[in-house]
Amino acid sequence: MALSGDGGTVEAAFGREALVRSHDGVLLRASARNRRVQAVCGDRVMLSAIQGDQAVIDSVEPRRSEFARASEHRVKVIAANLTQVVILVACEPSFDDELVCRLLIAAERSRLAALVVLNKVDLVDRYEEARGKLAAFSGIGYSCVELSAKFDASPLRPHLTGQRSLLVGQSGMGKSTLLKSLVPDAEVRTREISRHLDAGRHSTTACRLYALDNDSEVVDSPGIAEFGLSGIRVRDLAGAFPEFAVHAARCKFHDCRHQSEPACAVRAAAEQGQIHPRRFALYRRIAHLEGAT
Numbered sequence: 001m002a003l004s005g006d007g008g009t010v011e012a013a014f015g016r017e018a019l020v021r022s023h024d025g026v027l028l029r030a031s032a033r034n035r036r037v038q039a040v041c042g043d044r045v046m047l048s049a050i051q052g053d054q055a056v057i058d059s060v061e062p063r064r065s066e067f068a069r070a071s072e073h074r075v076k077v078i079a080a081n082l083t084q085v086v087i088l089v090a091c092e093p094s095f096d097d098e099l100v101c102r103l104l105i106a107a108e109r110s111r112l113a114a115l116v117v118l119n120k121v122d123l124v125d126r127y128e129e130a131r132g133k134l135a136a137f138s139g140i141g142y143s144c145v146e147l148s149a150k151f152d153a154s155p156l157r158p159h160l161t162g163q164r165s166l167l168v169g170q171s172g173m174g175k176s177t178l179l180k181s182l183v184p185d186a187e188v189r190t191r192e193i194s195r196h197l198d199a200g201r202h203s204t205t206a207c208r209l210y211a212l213d214n215d216s217e218v219v220d221s222p223g224i225a226e227f228g229l230s231g232i233r234v235r236d237l238a239g240a241f242p243e244f245a246v247h248a249a250r251c252k253f254h255d256c257r258h259q260s261e262p263a264c265a266v267r268a269a270a271e272q273g274q275i276h277p278r279r280f281a282l283y284r285r286i287a288h289l290e291g292a293t
């Protein structure tokens with residue numbers, strides 16, 4: 001049994017309540033000591049007052065990484081201490097490529113590895129259309145893995161080794177299905193978590209961390225429809241488009257925003273098709289919508 005002064009890792013957080021796996025492997029139900037203690041999935045925390053399976057979270061250890069969305073009014077940290085973001089899209093229902101782009105930007109900003117998974121490739125009628133939409137992302141160095149989570153998740157397996165990966169994307173893309181096929185006893189463990197935190201709900205309502213093996217973990221997350229990047233500076237936004245760099249070096253102005261500046265080599269590259277026109281359009285659209293300066 002865990003002793004007072006122990007630490008652990010947050011497997012799921014729900015307001016001030018959390019499920020924490022103590023460093024010696026015991027699953028504890030924990031409550032934040034006060035409102036200043038805000039733990040999210042993936043956080044390492046210090047615990048005290050451990051009694052049975054109950055504990056108090058005293059503090060959150062400094063994070064090595066944060067994956068967060070930001071609206072005008074608040075920043076919401078989705079998960080902490082990740083190493084990789086796995087963006088799930090599917091042949092059906094149709095997906096939003098702007099959301100994919102925003103998630104990739106957030107991953108770049110947090111210096112996390114990122115890859116895209118096209119799920120439900122068994123739905124052959126919708127495959128070509130989905131694949132066409134992804135061409136804007138696969139041509140620039142992001143791995144793009146195709147699979148049917150329902151039948152065989154093995155194509156993704158090698159990409160997860162040694163990583164703590166967040167499965168993220170719109171509702172219905174198949175994140176939980178993928179998780180269940182990667183983690184055989186996930187269903188049992190989900191029930192365990194549900195009993196503690198959000199009993200009776202079926203869809204994914206909070207991030208949940210699962211161990212795949214000794215050095216790989218996967219976090220399932222609730223579906224998202226929007227992902228704000230409020231407060232992003234245009235410099236950082238452009239920097240999150242890795243394919244711009246080689247061209248940006250040749251812009252007339254070193255602080256070029258790649259909008260209406262004269263002799264912008266990034267814009268020229270987009271016009272000539274060296275940068276995918278959809279990526280350039282999304283860059284300008286996101287810069288405009290987020291008011292990036």
Ligand SMILES: Nc1nc2c(ncn2[C@@H]2O[C@H](COP(=O)(O)OP(=O)(O)OP(=O)(O)O)[C@@H](O)[C@H]2O)c(=O)[nH]1
Binds near residue numbers: 222
């Ligand atoms: N045909 C087919 N259907 C799939 C596949 N993977 C998932 N689905 C179906 O897609 C639907 C949504 O799957 P979920 O795994 O719940 O999706 P999710 O991304 O976790 O959704 P949220 O939790 O709402 O964010 C379910 O009906 C699955 O059975 C697949 O590979 N092929």
Ligand SMILES: [Mg+2]
Binds near residue numbers: 175223
């Ligand atoms: Mg789900």
Ligand SMILES: [Zn+2]
Binds near residue numbers: 251259
């Ligand atoms: Zn430029």
